[in-house]
Amino acid sequence: MQAAKPILYSYFRSSCSWRVRIALVLKGINYETVPIDLIKDGGQQFSEEFRALNPMMQVPTLKIDGLILGQSLAIIEYLEETRPTPRLLPQDPKKRASVRMISDLIAGGIQPLQNLSVLKQVGEQNQLPWAQKVISSGFKALEQILQSTAGKYCVGDEVSMADLCLVPQVANAERYKVDLSPYPTINRINKTLLALEAFQVTHPCRQPDTPAELRA
Amino acid sequence: MQAAKPILYSYFRSSCSWRVRIALVLKGINYETVPIDLIKDGGQQFSEEFRALNPMMQVPTLKIDGLILGQSLAIIEYLEETRPTPRLLPQDPKKRASVRMISDLIAGGIQPLQNLSVLKQVGEQNQLPWAQKVISSGFKALEQILQSTAGKYCVGDEVSMADLCLVPQVANAERYKVDLSPYPTINRINKTLLALEAFQVTHPCRQPDTPAELRA
Structure with missing residues (x-):
């Protein structure tokens, strides 16, 4: 069975989402984007559906390896530990x-x-x-x-x-x-x-x- | 030659300083406190002397191993990598x-x-x-x-x-x-x-x- 493709809940203009997009691309991780519009309808991040995924109601949120992760730096550190190449933290x-x-x-x-x-x-x-x-x-x-x-x-x-x-x-x-x-x-x-x-x-x-x- | 004792620039009420104090004590690292009063004199963190140590003019700031580090989580991650016991991050x-x-x-x-x-x-x-x-x-x-x-x-x-x-x-x-x-x-x-x-x-x-x- 093939592992499910990671899903990134993202907003084009969110600087925190952009951080994670760069990490995913640098590490060659093929992912799917689900856009969450932070403006439209008063903010789609406040929907019950999205809140169930990420109680902080923020993007980025990444579904990967059966996990749902929020907080961009925590996501990048997880990618670094599970997909170490190319590295995003020096050795020293x-x-x-x-x-x-x-x-x-x-x-x-x-x-x-x-x-x-x-x-x-x-x-x-x-x-x-x-x-x-x-x-x-x-x-x-x-x-x-x-x-x-x-x-x-x-x-x-x-x-x-x-x-x-x-x-x-x-x-x-x-x-x-x-x-x-x-x-x-x-x-x-x-x-x-x-x-x-x-x-x-x-x-x-x-x-x-x-x-x-x-x-x- | 004995290594210099780490110096923590700290304010008693700063919640970010408290995080680092707990890490230092849990890891059994003997350290010296230099208090930086965030209120007195308009805030001692704004002095030229302190600004030279940490341009963000924030506590905590830790002098350790010849480094001067700001940002509490970056400090805790550094302590974890250089003094892994007892660990503050799980293995999984x-x-x-x-x-x-x-x-x-x-x-x-x-x-x-x-x-x-x-x-x-x-x-x-x-x-x-x-x-x-x-x-x-x-x-x-x-x-x-x-x-x-x-x-x-x-x-x-x-x-x-x-x-x-x-x-x-x-x-x-x-x-x-x-x-x-x-x-x-x-x-x-x-x-x-x-x-x-x-x-x-x-x-x-x-x-x-x-x-x-x-x-x-």
Whole structure:
């Protein structure tokens, strides 16, 4: 019996979903996308059906190996442990720590503070300055950390989980019109990564649920 | 030459610092505490001296093995890889995924949305309802997830990283007067864990920087 194809519940614009899409493609895992529209019908993630899958009512959610997993970094760590090639965490524990520190800085210290559900709370006229402040202050710290960790990519010269977090966060920054000129290292690494196929095919402008006017 | 004693930059009330304190004690790592007062002088984490250590200007920050690490979960994963006994992640990859999912749910999905820096932004009269809403909605999801993962503790019968996140988050919930009665599993596990010595000696009411009136 063939193992069921993994199913990724995803939203084209969700930066956390994009992280997991890159991991799946880099590791050569053939998967099916089920789009969850975070806007339409007040948010399809709030449906009873989806809530039964992921009580956090968030994308990404991945069905794989009989498991249903939420939380993008937990998903990537699981893929890394069960499909180790190509690796997304370096071998050296100190470098692994740098990768996880940068990933957590973005996934815990920036993204949650500028996601849709928080922006709804802060009121429409405060949304843009709020998002800009959160992203700028995170990027300022990240730019400094990268001075001691980066090679070609965030940590040395191998693509890692940290890079899977960086590119989608830069896309959010651009969407919220954050001035990126103070972060030359972030900019350089982002551009280098965007040239890689795995980052291109998983891009929000090329998903099954990308609206026609945003496709590229 | 003896290796330098690890230094934990910590604040007694910081739930993220508490997670790391528990890990250090469980693993029998002798460490020194340097208190960083997040309130006094407008926040000692914003000093130039501390910023040079951790550009995110956050506690916990751990100096260990010649590294300076921020982000509590990245720190705990590093300790796990370099000091594997007793383990804080189960052996089975599926159980490890559950531990990381619960840890990220708390560390990325609840705590960042109710920490001091966000509460400052939402305005004084909105702070309590904001924090209560964030914690309740996270706990509602967590309670449901625990139905399929919990044994004596969050995942099975071994203390794991997920438990190190749970107890400090419940303490925050109590501080913000969240009604915990809808979460009997969270309550039960929290009580069981609080009986363990590693959770007691690291408790916010027993730190070098705990103010006299809050000591117990």
